[in-house]
Structures are given as structure tokens and as C-alpha cells.
Amino acid sequence: xxxxxxxxxxxxxxxxxxxxxxxxxxxxxxxxxxxxxxxxxxxxxxxxxxxxxxxxxxxxxxxxxxxxxxxxxxxxxxxxxxxxxxxxxxxxxxxxxxxxxxxxxxxxxxxxxxxxxxxxxxxxxxxxxxxxxxxxxxxxxxxxxxxxxxxxxxxxxxxxxxxxxxxxxxxxxxxxxxxxxxxxxxxxxxxxxxxxxxxxxxxxxxxxxxxxxxxxxxxxxxxxxxxxxxxxxxxxxxxxxxxxxxxxxxxxxxxxxxxxxxxxxxxxxxxxxxxxxxxxxxxxxxxxxxxxxxxxxxxxxxxxxxxxxxxxxxxxxxxxxxxxxxxxxxxxxxxxxxxxxxxxxxxxxxxxxxxxxxxxxxxxxxxxxxxxxxxxxxxxxxxxxxxxxxxxxxxxxxxxxxxxxxxxxxxxxxxxxxxxxxxxxxxxxxxxxxxxxxxxxxxxxxxxxxxxxxxxxxxxxxxxxxxxxxxxxxxxxxxxxxxxxxxxxxxxxxxxxxxxxxxxxxxxxxxxxxxxxxxxxxxxxxxxxxxxx
Numbered sequence: 172x173x174x175x176x177x178x179x180x181x182x183x184x185x186x187x188x189x190x191x192x193x194x195x196x197x198x199x200x201x202x203x204x205x206x207x208x209x210x211x212x213x214x215x216x217x218x219x220x221x222x223x224x225x226x227x228x229x230x231x232x233x234x235x236x237x238x239x240x241x242x243x244x245x246x247x248x249x250x251x252x253x254x255x256x257x258x259x260x261x262x263x264x265x266x267x268x269x270x271x272x273x274x275x276x277x278x279x280x281x282x283x284x285x286x287x288x289x290x291x292x293x294x295x296x297x298x299x300x301x302x303x304x305x306x307x308x309x310x311x312x313x314x315x316x317x318x319x320x321x322x323x324x325x326x327x328x329x330x331x332x333x334x335x336x337x338x339x340x341x342x343x344x345x346x347x348x349x350x351x352x353x354x355x356x357x358x359x360x361x362x363x364x365x366x367x368x369x370x371x372x373x374x375x376x377x378x379x380x381x382x383x384x385x386x387x388x389x390x391x392x393x394x395x396x397x398x399x400x401x402x403x404x405x406x407x408x409x410x411x412x413x414x415x416x417x418x419x420x421x422x423x424x425x426x427x428x429x430x431x432x433x434x435x436x437x438x439x440x441x442x443x444x445x446x447x448x449x450x451x452x453x454x455x456x457x458x459x460x461x462x463x464x465x466x467x468x469x470x471x472x473x474x475x476x477x478x479x480x481x482x483x484x485x486x487x488x489x490x491x492x493x494x495x496x497x498x499x500x501x502x503x504x505x506x507x508x509x510x511x512x513x514x515x516x517x518x519x520x521x522x523x524x525x526x527x528x529x530x531x532x533x534x535x536x537x538x539x540x541x542x543x544x545x546x547x548x549x550x551x552x553x554x555x556x557x558x559x560x561x562x563x564x565x566x567x568x569x570x571x572x573x574x575x576x577x578x579x580x581x582x583x584x585x586x587x588x589x590x591x592x593x594x595x596x597x598x599x600x601x602x603x604x605x606x607x608x609x610x611x612x613x614x615x616x617x618x619x620x621x622x623x624x625x626x627x628x629x630x631x632x633x634x635x636x637x638x639x640x641x642x643x644x645x646x647x648x649x650x651x652x653x654x655x656x657x658x659x660x661x662x663x664x665x666x667x668x669x670x671x672x673x674x675x676x677x678x679x680x681x682x683x684x685x686x687x688x689x690x691x692x693x694x695x696x697x698x699x700x701x702x703x704x
Contacts, residue, residue, distance in 0.1 A: 174198045175477050178216040180209060180225045181244060187466040194474065210234060218473045223247060229255040242473040244465050245270060245456060247406060248486060249379045257487045260561035262476050264485045268325045269464045270456030275329025277455040278374055278404045281428035282334075284449050285400045286311045286372070291446050311371075314338035319370030321387070322405065323348045323358070327376035331358050342366045367394040372402070379406040389414035398425035404455045407433040416441035419448065430455045488559050489538035499536060503543040503559075505604050505612035506588055508626040508702055510547020512614065513592050515632060515700045516600055520569075521548060523593040525576040530586030532609070541573060544590060579603075582616045620662030620671040627704050628657070631674040633688075634695035637663050641670075641693050649676075652684045669695065 177191065179201045191199040200216065202208035204224040213231070218240040221227065227241060232255055240262045241251060248265055256263050284290060287310035295303055318334045320327045323345040331341045335357055344363045353360070366373070373395065377383045387401075388411040395401075401424055403410045412433050418424040419442070426447040434440045442448050456465065475481040481496045482488055514521075526541055533540065545562040553565050566573065581589040581603040589603040603616040604626070614626050635641055642659070649656055657675040664670075679699055680688070688697050 175217045175474075176200060176212075176215050177218045177220060177473060177477075178202060178209070178212050180204050180219065180221040183220070183470065184463050184466040186463065187470040190467065190470050190474075197474065213238075218242060218477055220244065220469055220473060221250075223250045225250065227251045227256070232256060232259055232261065240264065240473050240476045242469045244469050247379060249406070249408075253487055257560055258564050260556050260558045262482065262485050262560055263487050264469075264472055264476065264483070266465050266468050266472070267484055269468055270461040271325035271329050273458040273461035274326045274404055274455040275333065276458075277430065277451070278326070278330050278376075278402055279333050281402050281404070281430070281449055281451070282313065282372055282374070282400065285402070285426040285428050285447070286313055288447075290449055313372070316340070316371040317342060317369050319344070319366040319373040320358075320376055321345075321363070321366070321373065322376035322378075323360075324376055324378075326404070327374075328354060330374055330376070331355065339372075342370060363391075364394065367391065368396060370396060370399060372400045374402040375405045375409050377405055377409055379408045384408050385411040387411065387415075389417065392418045392423055395423065397423055400424075400426045400428070402428045404430040407431040413441050416445075419445055482559075489542050499539060501606050501610050501612065502533060502536060502540060502588065505606060505626075506540045506543035507547040508612055509588065509590060509602050509604050509614065510544045511550060511700065511702055512547075512617075512626055512630075512632075513590065513600060513602055514548050514551055515698050516617070517592065517594055519594040519596045519598070520552075521571055521592050522595045523572045523574070524548070524566075525574050525579070525591045525593070527576050527579045527581070527589040528587070529589070530584070532586040532606075533588060537575060540588060545571075545573070548592070582621060584615060587615075614673075617662070617671055619664045622660055622662045622671070622673065624658065624660040624673045624675070627675075627702050629676045629679050629701050630699060631672075631676055631680060632696075632698045632700075633672040633674065634697070635670050635672065635691075636693045636695065637665075637667050637670045638693050644691060644693075645674075645688070648684065648687060652681070654678065654680060654684065 174196055176198045179199055180203060191197050200212050202212055209225065213235040215237065216235055217237050219238065220242040222244050227250060229252055232238060238261055241256060243251060243265045246265055246267045248263060251263055253263055288308045292308045314337055317340045320331060320341065320343040323343040327343065332355065334341055335355065341358045342361050343358055344361060344366045348360065350360055375387060386409055392414060415424060415427055419427060427442060428449040430451045430453055436443065436450055472483050526544065528537060528540065542559050542562050545566045546557050546559060549557045549562060549565055557565060579589045579591055579601060581587060581601065584605045587603055587605050591599055591601045593599050601618050602614065604612060604614045607613055612626055614622050614624055616622060655677040657677060659672065659674055661670050661672040679701060685697060688694060
């Protein structure tokens with residue numbers, strides 16, 4: 172079996188390196204961030220583990236034809252062209268939450284350093300000033316002050332809990348968080364305007380998106396309480412640093428602490444040189460504990476994803492946060508098998524896919540199950556690999572409309588996955604499936620035919636007329652050609668009408684036997700396909 176090659180462009184801990192070295196199916200290539208070494212390795216690699224020191228753009232991906240997984244240490248994925256990776260079916264994963272405690276504690280360290288003027292005090296002693304001029308180092312206490320958190324994700328919640336212990340009032344602005352999901356009722360969700368006007372300290376904890384780019388600009392700073400302390404450990408793009416320098420000069424900001432930089436932290440940076448500005452070189456997650464956990468987690472995530480055993484923290488795959496892949500994998504498999512069967516039954520291109528899900532087990536699984544269904548539908552009609560990452564992109568490129576619906580005329584089961592595809596000639600095909608024992612997929616309906624078969628192995632789909640002797644003549648043909656029938660499932664709309672039969676065979680039928688079967692006067696259509704177990 173071919174070894175999986177993982178390219179490492181960043182530092183890993185000794186424990187995570189041993190995890191790679193002890194896996195006989197893995198070859199780890201350590202290049203660091205050297206462009207020449209990376210370019211040489213890319214044609215053979217199956218996965219990349221990196222930080223923000225390497226730009227993974229379309230050109231990078233074009234040079235890595237076998238790349239399946241990109242593992243990004245930390246939360247930020249702004250160095251990865253997510254759209255290009257998704258269109259190529261490449262899994263992009265990060266490690267959210269692992270460094271939340273480290274980043275949260277660093278945020279509080281910066282708050283304390285600002286509020287107590289620790290750096291001026293340190294430099295005063297360093298420069299030999301004694302006795303100190305305590306008037307120049309007069310700080311403020313955090314107790315009784317109002318903290319405003321812009322963003323209440325994992326790091327924001329760590330900061331909130333620690334600052335509540337300081338006796339601070341904690342306000343938070345986050346349009347994506349509902350009050351019912353708050354861990355502590357003492358954290359007050361407010362509008363942005365109220366937060367700006369009331370806060371003595373403001374800390375930024377939003378991700379880098381188009382919406383958050385320079386969201387803290389001159390206009391926002393003008394609405395803040397004069398003398399407010401501002402901390403940014405989130406992302407460099409969130410803060411307009413030139414506007415922050417002007418606000419410092421006017422006294423609108425009383426101090427700024429930064430761990431991330433939009434403008435290179437050199438003498439040309441407008442915030443360099445202020446006594447009430449603290450700079451740290453992007454070390455928010457740089458603790459022994461966080462480094463160890465981040466390194467081990469990304470290595471294990473990448474290995475699991477390469478082998479298809481688990482997908483955690485994938486940013487371009489529609490799996491639900493907190494829902495284990497093992498739990499939903501049987502339903503993903505069912506949906507994919509349904510897609511393969513529907514494609515086999517289709518005589519024209521698919522124009523529309525309508526899905527309906529019933530039951531507690533499938534509640535909330537719309538996105539992942541639709542993607543699995545599309546993966547199955549497109550397997551035979553798209554050149555190249557189709558997977559859970561690029562299936563929606565490929566469907567959109569082919570003009571396939573996908574919608575959720577209600578009221579499909581399908582069987583009654585506690586948990587049911589139903590789908591109706593509409594072909595470009597107007598024909599519609601309905602299929603429904605479920606799991607038995609929460610694991611084994613069963614197709615229970617195709618159009619008006621009630622069925623009950625496992626969609627795996629070598630399957631023969633036979634449409635016929637309901638006449639006496641069909642089973643005997645088909646069985647005889649199989650016996651004459653030494654074809655063993657593993658199972659036979661027939662559904663009929665009405666006596667004497669049309670039937671649909673699914674035969675599971677030990678081996679696919681040769682073309683000559685298929686042609687002979689088509690010659691029977693009771694046969695309407697015959698198709699066969701193989702669905703891997």
C-alpha cells in the first residue's frame with residue numbers, strides 16, 4: 172500500500188513528530204517555510220501541515236496534484252485560498268479552541284500591563300531611575316470597570332470568565348450568539364453602540380472576514396468612551412492601526428495593546444513609539460500547553476482525514492460542530508448510496524434535487540446529507556474525484572438546483588431520508604431510505620414501488636411487467652450462465668401492472684447475459700451498478 176506523504180512547513184513538538192514517525196503508513200517531510208523545498212515536495216504530497224508562514228493559493232494547489240488535506244495550526248485560515256481548495260475537493264481544517272485559554276490569558280496579561288503601566292515602570296528601572304516617579308506610573312484597577320468584548324467566541328468567553336472574577340462588568344457584542352447560549356448570565360449581550368459608550372476596556376475577538384475588516388475604524392473609535400483601553404489579540408485586519416494612532420494622539424484612546432499587526436511592526440508603524448502602547452510578537456498561543464495540544468491535535472486530525480476515519484474541525488465540509496462523524500457516517504453512507512442509485516436510474520441530466528428528512532436522528536443534518544447525496548449523484552458524470560468538499564461546487568457548475576421540501580409521498584419510518592430528482596425531460600424519480608439498527612442502510616421505496624434492500628454490492632435493476640413466470644425465466648437465465656443471486660426484492664404498483672426488481676448478485680452480469688435479459692418480452696429496462704461495501 173502506498174505511503175501517505177505529509178509535508179510539514181512549521182515546527183511540531185517532539186511528541187507529535189513521534190506520532191508521525193511511529194505510523195508505518197505515513198512519510199513525514201519536514202521543509203520548514205523554505206519556498207524551494209516546498210515546491211520540490213509538492214508533486215508527491217497528500218497533506219500539508221502549516222501555520223501562517225506559507226501562502227496556500229491556487230498556484231500552490233496546482234503544484235500539488237495529490238493534495239487531499241490542508242491542516243492549519245490555530246484558528247486563522249486567511250493564508251489559505253479556501254475557494255480554490257474547495258473546488259479541488261481538498262479538506263481544509265484548523266484547530267479552534269485548543270489555544271483559547273492561552274490566547275485569553277495573554278489578552279488579560281495585556282489588559283493588566285496597560286492598566287498598571289507596567290512597561291513604563293519596567294523601563295524606568297531599567298534606565299536607572301530611582302526613586303521612581305510614581306505619579307507617571309499611576310494606574311487603574313480593573314475591579315469595578317466595564318469590559319466590552321467585541322466577539323464572544325471561545326477566546327472571548329475565556330476572557331469574560333477571568334474578568335468576571337476581577338469584579339468587572341462584562342458586556343459583549345456578537346450578532347451570532349444568542350442569550351440562551353451564554354455560559355454565564357452575568358455576561359450581558361448588548362448592541363455595539365452601547366458597548367462602545369460604556370466600556371472602560373475593549374477587547375477584540377472576531378475572526379478575519381470581509382465583514383470584520385477594519386471594523387474598528389476612526390468612526391467606531393470616536394464613539395468610544397474617552398481614554399478607553401483597546402486590546403487586539405484577534406486578527407490584524409480587524410483594527411485600523413493608523414486611525415488608532417490618531418486616536419491615541421488625541422487622547423480618545425488611553426492605551427493600546429497588540430499581539431497582531433496589519434502594518435509591519437517596524438519604525439514606520441504609526442503605533443510604534445507611544446509609551447501607552449504595548450506590543451507582543453504574535454505570541455497569544457505561545458505556551459507550552461497550547462503548543463503541545465495544537466501540534467498533537469493537527470497531526471491526529473490530518474491522519475484521520477487522510478484515512479477517512481474522522482473529520483474534525485473541517486472549515487469547508489458541512490459537518491455539524493459537536494456532532495461526531497462516527498454518529499452521522501451511516502446516514503452519510505445511505506445518502507451517498509441513494510445518489511448512486513438515482514444516477515443509475517436517470518436517463519437524462521438532472522435538473523433539480525429536492526430533499527426531505529423526517530425523524531429525530533436526521534433532524535439538523537440537512538447540509539451534510541445533501542452533500543453526500545450530491546456526491547453519489549455526480550460520481551459517474553463528472554471527470555475527476557467527487558467528494559464531500561467539492562460536490563456542492565460541481566453540482567452548481569452543472570446547473571443542478573437543490574432545495575428542501577415537504578410532503579413527498581414516501582413510506583412511513585421513524586427516521587427517513589427522501590429525495591426526488593427531476594430530469595431535464597421533466598421525469599421525476601423518488602427514493603427513500605432509512606437505517607436499521609442505526610447502522611445498516613436500506614432502500615425502502617423507489618417511485619411507487621415499496622422495497623427493502625441493502626444498497627451494496629453488485630446490483631441489477633430490472634423494470635418489468637407483472638406477469639407469471641418472470642422469476643422463473645430470469646432465474647433460469649442466471650443459472651444457465653452460472654450467476655448466483657444473493658437476494659431478490661420486487662415491488663409492484665398493482666397486480667398485473669409494472670414491477671421494479673433489485674437483484675443482488677455475486678458478480679456483475681456479462682454484456683451477453685444483459686443483452687439476453689433485455690430480449691425477454693416482459694422486460695421494460697435493465698441497468699446494473701456496483702456499490703462498494
